[in-house]
Amino acid sequence: MSFLVHYPAPPLSAFVEYFYSPAGPMPYAIEKVMPMPCADLKINFGDPFHARRAGEGAATEALRDSWCMGLWDEYHTVTWPTNPDYIGVRFRPGGGFAVLGVEADELANQVVALDAVLGRFAGEVRERLYEAGGAQARFQVLETLLTRAIRRWPDSGRIAPALTALAESHGHVQVGDLAQSAGVSQKHLITLFNRIIGVPPKTLARLYRLQYLLDTVDIARPVVWTEVAQDHLYFDQAHFNKDFKRFTGHTPGEYLALRRRVAAETPDHAGHTRLLRAG
Structure with a gap:
């Protein structure tokens, strides 16, 4: 399994490590995702995902459109869609706070719908990316939108x-x-x-x-x-x-x-x- 990857230019590169998009189906339907020092954003255009915490028997409700996953300090399990189609954003530590303007402890160990974080702007972002077409065009549009959204937090x-x-x-x-x-x-x-x-x-x-x-x-x-x-x-x-x-x-x-x-x-x-x- 490979991913298409795009590295943003400054000033966004100070807050976002890279964008990524799947280049085909995942080899395993269900995988554990190890915790790492980063938050993650996904804007989905395909079938829904399902995720569950460590030790939980049942998956969460379906993740359909766009969501933000805060920094986790435990693994979680993801059930991948058959043909994933999404754009992901890997934030640097603190990057989600600076770009999205949300208190990071409100996202820790959580999967939160993006419209709960960004309001109507979340739907506008997804619509703009959907219209852009392929992954490379979506990367460019998303980089522009997130760069404009950067907040200057002392x-x-x-x-x-x-x-x-x-x-x-x-x-x-x-x-x-x-x-x-x-x-x-x-x-x-x-x-x-x-x-x-x-x-x-x-x-x-x-x-x-x-x-x-x-x-x-x-x-x-x-x-x-x-x-x-x-x-x-x-x-x-x-x-x-x-x-x-x-x-x-x-x-x-x-x-x-x-x-x-x-x-x-x-x-x-x-x-x-x-x-x-x-x-």
């Missing part, structure tokens, strides 16, 4: 150095150092992170560490998990195992087996470390 700029430090260190920065870089107390930094990012600094750091771990573990070679835990500065093996299962729903060994199964069955899909076959 608090976003205040925590920008902290966000840069977390990203560049893959989450290995002390909260006290982040607060100092932002020029605020640790308590106020947590308040700002909850409002702008949707989670506290420590949670975002853990998500950055998980993302880096999943992206760098080599599933084609023997994996010694004790060494992985040490390399990623986990306190001990028990802490690593608990954190890993909390986020992915699997032990490290189970996760590795599933990744290898996907690589054997659908090699083109194996690079999507955030997606894991369900069952």
Whole structure:
């Protein structure tokens, strides 16, 4: 499975990492989506999606038109439509706050209809994109619309150095150092992170560490998990195992087996470390 990807130009690139659109059906009908340090927006033109939280037996109501998924600190499961047709937006941490103007903690671990966030403008965006036709034209239209929507939030700029430090260190920065870089107390930094990012600094750091771990573990070679835990500065093996299962729903060994199964069955899909076959 491959995706068409478009990287926006400044100033939007400070808030949006990339746009994406599927180039064909998904190889598995149901997949787990690993938590990552980003919020996500989808504008759908095809059949509905279904999603459910970790541990829930039933899927949510059908996701049909457009929706925003805040930053999650747990995996969730998605049932894909047979022939997906949508444009997705992967926001950088805090990007949804700056562009959509919504408090991030209101979206955390939630899937929210876009019209609840943007009102009538959500329908106008979807209609403009539908009329644009193919993915590349839709990318250009959406980039223009989101660039015009950028809000100038002083608090976003205040925590920008902290966000840069977390990203560049893959989450290995002390909260006290982040607060100092932002020029605020640790308590106020947590308040700002909850409002702008949707989670506290420590949670975002853990998500950055998980993302880096999943992206760098080599599933084609023997994996010694004790060494992985040490390399990623986990306190001990028990802490690593608990954190890993909390986020992915699997032990490290189970996760590795599933990744290898996907690589054997659908090699083109194996690079999507955030997606894991369900069952």
